[in-house]
Amino acid sequence: MRRIAIVGAGQAGLQLALGLLAAGYRVTVVAARTPEQLRTGPVLSTQAMFGPALRIERAAGLNLWEAETPAVHSVRGTLAAPPDGPQEVAVQALAFTAVMDEPGQSVDQRIKMAGWLELLAERGGRIEYRTLDGAGLRALAERHELTIVAAGRGELAELFERDAGRSPFDRPQRTLTCLYLHGVGVPDPAAEPRARMHAIPGAGELYLQPALTGSGPCTILLWEALPGGPLDCFADRPAPDEQLDRILGLLRTRLPWEYELCAEAEPTDGLANLYGAVTPTVRHPVARLGEGCHVLGIADTLVLNDPITGQGANNAARAAALYQRAIIERGGAPFTPDWMRETFELCWQHARHSVEFTTAMLTMPEHLQGVFAAAAQHEAVARRFANTYADPADYAAWLATPELTAGYLEAFR
Template sequence: MRKITIVGAGQAGLQLGIGLIDQGYDVTVVSNRTGEQIREGRVMSSQAMFGTALAHERNLGLDFWGDACPAISGLGVNIADGQGGRALAFDARLDATARSIDQRVKMPLWMGEFARRGGRLDIREAGIADLERYAAESDLVIVAAGKGAIAGLFERDAQRSPFAAPQRALALTYVTGMVPLPHRTGVSFNVIPGIGEYFTMPSLTTTGPCDIMFFEGIPGGPLDCFGGLAPEQQLATFQELLRTYVPWEAERCTDLALTDAGGTLAGRFAPTVRKPVATLPSGAQVLGLADVVVLNDPVTGQGSNNASKCAAAYLAAILDHGDRPYDAAFMELAFGRFWDNAQSATAWTNAMLGAPPQHVLELFGAASVNPRVASRFVNGFDDPRDFFHWFMDPVAAQNYLAAIAS
């Protein structure tokens, strides 16, 4: 039986570990926290997961929430006009329902399920010496957690990483009491030109159904203001910013309460693609997974989706590889299967961090009056590869607009 060790008990690490256990592999997952510690800790993300990523979970029997988690049936886009109104707006239904489950709810249950199916959990803060030991004991070591010294093992891929610094100051708050959207449950995506973005989405947290509020501010701008705030202060700041920049959203948020003391998060990071193979001091090689190798800004909500897709790609690559050695060539091949999809999500996400070019403004304008265009944009969040056929290139955009007008 081939032995695989996965360092990191998040979306990708546990999904891959459970998939491998089901196929008869000997799998250890390393976590720096117990399930109880995760559940009692602070929120970690906003995690809107679309149809393709959720299907990977269902295929492994990992959908334990069903209707307990609010459905995300659509996505609405609003562009602020800078004067308290909207320059344009559109809304469309998702072809496949999306969901957001607080990782404090999901990961403890998945850790228990992994152990129930026969996996081993090793609770420790893994360092370089631990990776060396895992490499000596295992046929393959996969790193799905990239903090501390471990993060420095994976070299930044300069050709695929256009940003050396954070492009947004990030802050999210989990709340109850938000008035639902008038048309359908879903994501509200608000663009404040030159300042940043604001999102909402329904979710399931440790205390039950809730909504997530999420600001992304251009560094140094008026939304870059969340450092050092206590949870109640962060919520109050959110409400003030809504009244100033997106008053139509403020109307939904007059009677909010925090879900819990750990329901806020703030920080920033530089979007980065890293090379997938890292070499330990001994010469042993390990493979990076999900955010360790492709870390996108959350402006397009691709993080958990990329993690699920990466786990699925690596699972397929391992199963296809059979009994052959897990050498660097295999690791590059496994990453390549993921990158074939992730490069589209990465390029689109990076583009959305900049000022929209003229052809994108024209497409958004068309979406505000044409449901067909709105639906195509909204469903691109599930499969960003489609954007390269009509959205990312000015000529393709003009051809598309001409085709729908004829």
């Protein structure tokens, strides 16, 4: 029975651990927090998951909250025209509604990861609740045949060298402000649950995602603010109530139609908010910890995207499924650095599309702006754009260059 260690207890780490355990491997997970600490702790992410990733969870029997989580079938996209002056408010310059081929869902990772940790323990997996530095990681790797780092950002991720050729940015493109809310209204009750996204030229974006948290269904509100811009006003990390007051102030002039829907909202709990920034980064897959000691990275440790396209949890689910297959197919052969690199390259064949799509959404080239305008006029364009979030591989077929986009949109002119 082969011994596998996984450092990190997020989407990729726990999904992989549970899959390998079911396949007969001896699995040790190193987790920083216990289930109780997770459930009573701060928000971890915004985690929108689309149909293909949810199918992976469903096939593995890990969709424990599917029945009670809002199923999001469509997205409402809006481009806001900025206010003309200090006494004016923004208006909707264009809007479109896009239907997803498969519904998406979002489960608060505080309850999801706590539940998966408990499931891992029930099924006989070994869990060590502690944090590791580089020396601790090496000691762990020396006791296992394969060690996988699923720690996302932080000290352990920095052990993996940045891949400059694949990393599109060297600094954050947005500052991120997230708040979980109860009591957010909806513009069209007959169409709910629906995600809403708003582009605010020169300022950033706002996303509203129906989700499930510990106190029931909720709405996750995510500001993507251009650094130094008018939406970038949460660096002092206010408490949820104060954060909501500032958000309402922004909505009153920037997105007044959303202000009306959020005016009666309240935070889901006292730790329902998150603030930060992400430098989109791709790293080399293998870290050398000493002579003959190598570890393999996975998901956000190696491919870290800004959440503007919601790819993090989806990439993690795909990567965990691919790594699981590769480990099983390896049989009894050693997990060499070459095998580690080859395994990640298989993962990169899909992950690269999420990087390219996210880069485009952060920089908004002219031909992509044209897609927004076309989506407002043609349902088929809106639908294809929405489903590119679910399967970003389609980005390469119609959004990657101005010529591809023009060729696709020509049929609608």
